[in-house]
Amino acid sequence: MTHELSPTAATEPLDLVIRDADVLACFDDAGTELAGGWLAIDDGVIVGLGDRTTTPPAAREVVDARGCVVLPGLVNAHQHLYQNLTRAYAPAEQVESLTDWFWTYFTAWARLDADAAAISTTVGLAELALSGCTTSADHLYLHPEPALMDAQIEAARAVGLRFSPVRGSMTIGPDDGGVCPPGLVERLDAVLDETARLVAEYHDPSPDSFVRVGVGPSTLMSSSADAMVESRRLAEALDVRLHSHVADDPDEEAFVRARYGRRPLEVFEDLGWLSDRTWLAHVVYPDEREVAMLAATGVSVAHCPSMTMIDGGLPGGPPPIRPMLDAGVNVGIGCDGATAADHQSLWLETKLAMLLSRQREGRATAMSARDALRMATRGGARALGREGEIGQLSIGANGDVSVWRVDTLPYAGVLADPITGLMQCGPAWAWHTVVGGRFVVRDGQLRTVDVPRSLERHRRASERIQLGR
Numbered sequence: 001m002t003h004e005l006s007p008t009a010a011t012e013p014l015d016l017v018i019r020d021a022d023v024l025a026c027f028d029d030a031g032t033e034l035a036g037g038w039l040a041i042d043d044g045v046i047v048g049l050g051d052r053t054t055t056p057p058a059a060r061e062v063v064d065a066r067g068c069v070v071l072p073g074l075v076n077a078h079q080h081l082y083q084n085l086t087r088a089y090a091p092a093e094q095v096e097s098l099t100d101w102f103w104t105y106f107t108a109w110a111r112l113d114a115d116a117a118a119i120s121t122t123v124g125l126a127e128l129a130l131s132g133c134t135t136s137a138d139h140l141y142l143h144p145e146p147a148l149m150d151a152q153i154e155a156a157r158a159v160g161l162r163f164s165p166v167r168g169s170m171t172i173g174p175d176d177g178g179v180c181p182p183g184l185v186e187r188l189d190a191v192l193d194e195t196a197r198l199v200a201e202y203h204d205p206s207p208d209s210f211v212r213v214g215v216g217p218s219t220l221m222s223s224s225a226d227a228m229v230e231s232r233r234l235a236e237a238l239d240v241r242l243h244s245h246v247a248d249d250p251d252e253e254a255f256v257r258a259r260y261g262r263r264p265l266e267v268f269e270d271l272g273w274l275s276d277r278t279w280l281a282h283v284v285y286p287d288e289r290e291v292a293m294l295a296a297t298g299v300s301v302a303h304c305p306s307m308t309m310i311d312g313g314l315p316g317g318p319p320p321i322r323p324m325l326d327a328g329v330n331v332g333i334g335c336d337g338a339t340a341a342d343h344q345s346l347w348l349e350t351k352l353a354m355l356l357s358r359q360r361e362g363r364a365t366a367m368s369a370r371d372a373l374r375m376a377t378r379g380g381a382r383a384l385g386r387e388g389e390i391g392q393l394s395i396g397a398n399g400d401v402s403v404w405r406v407d408t409l410p411y412a413g414v415l416a417d418p419i420t421g422l423m424q425c426g427p428a429w430a431w432h433t434v435v436g437g438r439f440v441v442r443d444g445q446l447r448t449v450d451v452p453r454s455l456e457r458h459r460r461a462s463e464r465i466q467l468g469r
């Protein structure tokens with residue numbers, strides 16, 4: 001199968017051609033895979049694709065991808081970047097329940113400042129870029145200082161990834177029956193005003209946007225029904241995405257049943273949240289009716305495999321991702337915060353999604369490497385409201401590409417299918433990560449971040465957050 005150059009491609013040399021890939025998997029509607037594949041990017045956008053039977057156009061820069069698999073840049077659908085300041089902070093045996101977890105970590109996180117928000121964003125996005133990610137969501141739901149998201153957005157621009165930061169919030173503390181520590185409870189009107197300011201200042205709806213701001217009360221355990229409804233109305237009025245956590249833990253289920261007399265997803269339904277504007281993190285234990293409801297309303301799910309495993313012993317076992325996909329629910333993949341995953345490799349979460357599904361479903365209905373990668377690309381793009389713009393290699397889409405060497409030690413013996421090999425072998429790190437035609441990672445090295453300096457600054461911030469000094 002071949003693809004011609006876009007008629008809009010200039011006769012002048014193009015900006016970038018990546019050529020001679022062992023396989024270039026487009027993750028377009030047809031599932032196109034191009035042997036000996038090439039793609040051309042000009043002015044940040046993909047303008048040509050082809051296989052070994054066609055000759056790529058001239059370009060100012062030509063990258064040899066022999067021995068490589070070429071994929072769309074991965075899309076991280078759920079994240080709390082600030083949490084990498086507290087990696088492996090509380091040993092698991094000290095955190096017996098979700099409520100314990102909240103209180104243990106919130107003590108440290110209440111010290112978050114703008115410098116810490118910025119450097120945790122730099123370090124987290126850098127690690128994501130090394131794992132082939134070109135777009136990341138982030139959900140910052142505690143704001144002990146103003147302007148933390150301004151600092152994050154500036155940091156994300158410097159790293160060069162596309163960024164979908166969600167202005168999260170917590171509005172009910174213990175006095176109102178919620179789990180948010182009193183010092184972190186925000187007034188709803190202030191939350192809404194600040195969210196509107198961030199959207200006005202930073203949100204860019206254009207197809208090649210680098211910043212899309214969303215609205216996101218944290219959970220039903222820390223956000224009032226009023227906050228959920230008013231946040232949803234604000235997202236509708238501003239035409240931005242809507243995000244939250246739901247159905248992630250037995251503690252949450254018990255809390256919501258006691259407060260509302262309904263299951264968590266039923267409460268989201270009652271509050272008018274179930275629409276294609278919404279994407280929800282976790283959704284670990286939906287029943288059949290709820291799966292059908294998610295499919296019918298167009299809600300997307302951000303599946304975070306490590307979080308479900310680190311939480312341990314969920315009553316229903318791994319989440320029913322295969323049944324959700326079969327029912328037509330859009331599912332993306334997220335790393336979640338470092339307290340859940342303690343790493344920010346989207347490649348690893350994608351592999352874990354594949355394995356966790358196989359553990360639940362068995363081989364007969366196995367999730368393939370391609371199924372998992374489709375969630376990590378197309379699924380994430382749709383969750384962030386960016387279908388057609390990112391998450392696929394097709395003419396007119398943004399030039400967001402991940403290139404993976406499969407001629408190295410972990411892949412020795414992979415002959416039949418390099419895409420399955422990429423996901424079953426590893427560990428894998430991207431050889432190149434290209435965002436809008438620009439190299440963020442090249443030859444396995446970050447090109448936009450000074451790693452030693454960033455790590456030193458991150459260590460100082462972690463000490464402030466964890467040790468209070």
Ligand SMILES: [Zn+2]
Binds near residue numbers: 078281336
């Ligand atoms: Zn989360």
